[in-house]
Amino acid sequence: MNEREFLENYDPRAFEPLAVTVDVVTLTIREGRLKVLLVERGEPPFAGRRALPGGFVRDDDLDNAARRELAEETGLLPRVHLEQLASFGDPGRDPRMRVVSVAYLAFGPSLADPVAGGDAATALWADVDAAGPLAFDHDRILAAGLERARSKLEYTPLATAFVGDEFTISELRSVYAAVWGEDLHAGNFHRKVLSVPGFVESTGATTERSSQRGGPRARLYRAGDARILHPALLRPAREEEVR
Amino acid sequence: MNEREFLENYDPRAFEPLAVTVDVVTLTIREGRLKVLLVERGEPPFAGRRALPGGFVRDDDLDNAARRELAEETGLLPRVHLEQLASFGDPGRDPRMRVVSVAYLAFGPSLADPVAGGDAATALWADVDAAGPLAFDHDRILAAGLERARSKLEYTPLATAFVGDEFTISELRSVYAAVWGEDLHAGNFHRKVLSVPGFVESTGATTERSSQRGGPRARLYRAGDARILHPALLRPAREEEVR
DNA sequence: CTCAGTTATTCTCAATCCGAGTTGTTCTAC
């Protein structure tokens, strides 16, 4: 049997049916806190429960499926950075059938309120600390997304995806503070950001008004062309995470 | 319709058939060079072509499916470190049907020659530089696996998965040299490995005979309890990789 | 207007880390 004959005789329905979904962990910063985009499911299974936006993969590739779900269920899309996170396929994670979910991670600057659509009854930004318990195994997926985001802040310019086109060093620092959950030394952060090649570049301009409670006008920067930060901006290692 | 009624009426065959496979990038070091485990496919599609070992996911979870494929097609298993790499699901990546592949990454110390089985006509260790062109989109998966491995050497004790239970600092250094493709300064590497908490711990013993061409007996170490290396063991940044 | 409070930015200083090279020692091959 040659390749052509093999393909003509191949029966794609020979195996147990199995579905593939994409689920998206979308992170942004609002009110100085890290938020995740959730939907409240309108239909079974887990009707009424919060969940990550997601849905079944149809004809397009995985990246596009993730993009489509984000748009359909929440009305968001512009200027989000999207990357694959991991896949989850334990039998029994979906009561309907065997479902393998390819999770995606998305980041965006503070955006408009999401608009529900598709399967979602409502869509909302939830504090990452108070998100769960979520439907399916989405708590686990969210945890993986958070860890990935925290880690990628260290060695990539990902933080610039959380702010607008032009931003101050302080805004950038508040991204790190929100995602890592700890304050950073303002002076050292400033020195470090400017010393890493390609992280940010100056626009020459400054903010119009200074921030809420006084202080000089801050200089504005935009994202540079670096894809990785070298040397990295390491978060202080917590002893308990090392072992 | 409540949850129970919904599930009773749910038709798992309503969607286009779609398969999930696992493919495994297995890396080891032989003859001082980084090798990847490949099979020569015995059946269409891509009969006769080299490919990553893999196969369809059946009842078990993804991790176990990867473990099973590695065992079935190559006879390998003991003491391999296994972790999920990424998923690949472009339409058309498999001529038979829509297939989403969950790729895994495995590391092991230099092992016996693999034994073919299952779909594989033969199994072999190939130099990572001379592996392709592979079947399906496996070149791309292999590239992703290599980049992940190179990166994880920096901030995890992954290198210890490539050597035996007891090893010398030199053996560990040759792992880094093989995976990164560049030699490291022996003295600095030695200092660094011993200074990172939890990377290695001394056994007190030394090698019986010294290495091939002379030199004193080297002290033996085993893997420590650290899960991440802090400070990390950074490879020298190449300018072209930064932008 | 003045002052206290806040913020952006720069500077200082000591501790640490890192790359590169050197030294002393132990072993094998010849």
Place this chain on the structure above:
DNA sequence: GTAGAACAACTCGGATTGAGAATAACTGAG
């Protein structure tokens, strides 16, 4: 024995880092 090789330890100068402080620009209250 001697040369060559490899392990282990040390040195030294430069770069990076954490912590704190100094300087300057701005806001809002009185």
